[in-house]
Amino acid sequence: MHQPARSAADFSARPAGIPGQSSSTGRRGFLRRSADGLHAAALMYLFGRDFYGGRSVAASEKADLPRSRRQYDLLPKQTHFPARAKAVIHLCMQGGPSQVDLFDPKPMLDKHHGEDVPESITRDAIQLRTAALMRSPWKFTRHGQSGLPVSELLPHLAREADELAVIRSMYNVHPNHEPAVYKMQTGKIFPGHPTFGSWIAYGLGSENANLPAYVVLADPENRLLWRMNTGRMEAEVLRDSLLHCAGQLDFTMGGQELENNTALTTHRRSVYYSVFPENGGASDLGILFDAPNPLDCYRRTESIVPQQALALTNSELVHQLSKTVVQEWEAALKGDTRAPGDAEAQTERFVSEMFEKILSRTPTAAEQQVCREALAAQQELLTAAKAPDAASAARASLVRALLNHNDFVTIR
Structure with missing residues (x-):
């Protein structure tokens, strides 16, 4: 789970020896002060299930009720048609292989390979350069009794062709990836609208009150989801970054291996210091930040412990x-x-x-x-x-x- 970036208030708002310097409320103080409110919120949720939990009501029945009497809950709802599937797992494979290379052969694309993209497609698109049509480089073969076309990229999945339902009748008028994904998930090309997952939870409810019916990762400005997973700097990178901030890092390349007991008095890059036990092993700071173990040949340990903050x-x-x-x-x-x-x-x-x-x-x-x-x-x-x-x-x-x-x- 991603840990939100902390502000300087987390470290410097309360100097040592001056209790109560910051007026901000800590986590424990917040829970202590708002305990009654949290209990009330939980109680209202339980009461809601008891008061309005008599029978499952279809959304169409609620629509006939006066607005003041409509109660929207997460109880299981009746469907308009008998359901043939018990559960559905939807995977949005954004960034995966194109359907043109997997299940969706394009004979006309093969025919016009290498030609300029027609103006009917590029008219509303932002063109940074002249584009040309390109056919799929993979061959397609029909499989199963259904004759489902599957490319040579998926030879094993092709054996299960009759167990698959492939929809090829959908398209999007927007040429860019992100708006197209928004359109597929919400029906709009701009973010901020409910996805079909929320509509399903709203319309059908949930059969399990112990699990949330719908979960959203709140990131309205897209500051987190586009990034790589956050990771702590390795011990060597951390020490070099500390020295570089102070303008003390020695960029001299090459030379003899150094012992770690000189790491405080010499400021060479950390890769030049030995971590072997016979040379004193890694430095105390390096050990705390998971310095490499010379006896291991696999991925090093990555830990986040309070002692690291104390060391810094x-x-x-x-x-x-x-x-x-x-x-x-x-x-x-x-x-x-x-x-x-x-x-x-x-x-x-x-x-x-x-x-x-x-x-x-x-x-x-x-x-x-x-x-x-x-x-x-x-x-x-x-x-x-x-x-x-x-x-x-x-x-x-x-x-x-x-x-x-x-x-x-x-x-x-």
């Missing part, structure tokens, strides 16, 4: 690099004649530049505000503790929080 917070390497990042930023600020003079503007600039440097994006307004509040609170705490250069130390703490951010330690 308390690691000596991370503390050194966060100080370096802050020192370089402060030096650049002093040398910039156009730099803002007031502290508030400098803080806003620091937050923005650290987000861009570490997370490769600009902070949202909420993140900017939370980070400024965290910096002020941390500086106040450090000043009270008589820490040297409290402002720089507070900035370094924010850098460490961003280096622990989900957007930094994962690849997506």
